[in-house]
Amino acid sequence: MKAYRYLLRFSLLSLAVILAFSAASRLLFFFRLEAKHASVIPSLPTIILDAGHGGEDGGACGADGTPEKDLNLAITGMLADYFRMAGYTVVETRTEDRLLYDEGTPKGHKKQSDLRNRLAVAEQYPDGVLISIHMNSYPGVECQGLQVWYSKSRPESALYATAVQQNVKALLQPNNNRKIKAATSGIYLLNRATIPAILIECGFLSSPAECERLANDSYQRQLAFAIFTSLSQKIEEKACAETEVMV
Template sequence: MSFKKLWSLFLALFLCFSLLAPSLARFFTATAPTVTIADPSDVVIIIDAGHGGIDGGTTGKSGVLEKDLNLAIAAHLASFCRLLGATVIETRTADISLASPDAKKGHVKQSDLENRVALAKKYENAIFVSIHMNAFPEEKYHGLQVWYSQNHQSSKVLADMLQNDVREQLQNDNHRKTKAATGSIYILRHLDCPAVLIECGFLSNPLECATLESEQAQKRLALVLAGALMRFKKI
């Protein structure tokens, strides 16, 4: 049986046990301690919760801030990846900015982005995954979409795996395609490792926003993303 089929079976069993045995679900989704030290030669999954601190990102219809949802999903994703044996680095585990303390006014956001890139570049074999949310003036738009860096040929492979797994296991009506990052996405433009940015959904869509605020939905999404990452890690 292929890894993907085994993972789909595991996902189905996990979701069943999550409903029937909350204590078991809590065990599987317990937040692991942040890993701050890793051998630079190891394959390291860097999970980046976008925004933070004074930079809230976009705002949902309910008033929820993107930075908080990014952090919640990133934490679940990190926890699942660790349970599956991966070495994980999280760019942030709290509501903070990564900007340097001496960053000048007007350059705080730029400093924050530069430091995220610098962290990733410390590791020879990094896989970089940035968690974000989407928004649009019209409420009708929905669905996860993955952007990929054009600096590493494997980035598109990873993006397609993530996008396809979410479509197959969570969002059958999601017909979005992965997209090459434009120059406006600073992090993906400056990283040379496999790197993607995941727009987990539209906070401008009230229904999707409510779903993304649900801890159960966050864990389901994180579990699917972790499965795709583990398969990519084995390539």
């Protein structure tokens, strides 16, 4: 009986030691894993923000005379703030009311030179994501709602476009049933860009109601924030997945 008790006590003790050892080694493993991950910070892409039009090219014009170029610049500026606050490096193709054509470009070639230079800015950042901001217009007053176009050169472009299209619908425009569209040769920047690239038509200036919203500072902030959260979430998911593969 005494031998049995001794054996039982010994077995329980052995079991406790084994469990403690197992727990300690598991703990150590997690600590090591944590340390390994902590030392590898996912690298975020450079965000290239492109405010469409500028200077003598006003872009689309609202029913009340609001020029597209000003709204593009306002929303791009807000996006730049959000991305910078989140720790991204941000590059803007323009921060002023001007086109980017080369000096001395003859009339009739300025737009082409401007687009070439915008693309050249984006292409300086092979790790970048290009986001071009525009406003839409269509004959009549019925058309409304944001729509995102994406470049076909990289698969991420469609992912980013979908995230923006879906989140803006969920957060701001419940009746917006527009679908993302692949860019054709008509959209120079998206057609030529080799980095992930999207173009966001934020809404229709031809609709007096939507034009009024788009010109409103607090609506611009809501829209810019919805675009920022959609993109940063997708971009960071991708960056984390790539880091997981590396460690």
